[in-house]
Amino acid sequence: MKKIVIASIAALAVSSVAMAAVNTAACAACHGKHFEKHAMGKSKIVKNMTHAEIATALKGYKAGTFGGVLKGVMHGQVARYSDADLEAVAQTIGK
Numbered sequence: 001m002k003k004i005v006i007a008s009i010a011a012l013a014v015s016s017v018a019m020a021a022v023n024t025a026a027c028a029a030c031h032g033k034h035f036e037k038h039a040m041g042k043s044k045i046v047k048n049m050t051h052a053e054i055a056t057a058l059k060g061y062k063a064g065t066f067g068g069v070l071k072g073v074m075h076g077q078v079a080r081y082s083d084a085d086l087e088a089v090a091q092t093i094g095k
């Protein structure tokens with residue numbers, strides 16, 4: 001019984017992480033599948049940015065403290081995520 005409870009808690013933890021994690025498929029429409037484009041002709045090429053630069057940008061867009069003329073577009077993309085999620089996804093893109 002104890003084992004079943006532990007197993008189901010572990011399963012729950014895994015599924016909630018999966019739901020919260022940033023889905024980069026949603027970024028591809030603007031940034032390209034490999035973050036190789038200038039989104040809407042404005043952004044830097046994100047794949048050439050460092051993980052740290054990307055983390056700073058994403059958390060800044062969320063907080064409203066970072067960005068250029070189109071920062072409102074990115075705020076809409078990241079506002080629902082936690083800083084930890086944004087930090088984590090930043091480690092998976094860029095260099």
Ligand code: HEC
Nearest residue numbers: 026027030039040043044054057067068069070071074077
């Ligand atoms: C609707 C189009 C769109 C989508 C979808 C989108 N972005 Fe962006 N992104 C932009 C634009 C436009 C900018 C430049 C905004 C500005 O003026 O600061 C930008 C900027 C960025 C930057 C900073 C680049 C720089 O120039 O400093 C990062 C990092 C980034 N986006 C990551 C993402 C990630 C990760 C996702 C998916 C979760 C995403 N974007 C989804 C349009 C988009």
